[in-house]
Amino acid sequence: MSEKDYNALMELAERKLKEKVSVEEALQSLVRAGILDENGNYTKPYECLKVTSIS
Helix, strand or coil, rough: CCCCHHHHHHHHEEEEEEEEEEEEHHHHHHHHCEEEECCCCEEEHHHHHHHCCCH
């Protein structure tokens, strides 16, 4: 990835962070990205992101 591509991606991320989205829209975005399945569970490549409770 070139520096120009990186900068464009970072600008896009910053713009997206400023947008107001509902919880449903945010979850649907994670499903479309393949991070969550339709049931809200992490897909295999992202299972390491699960947070377990700390006792």
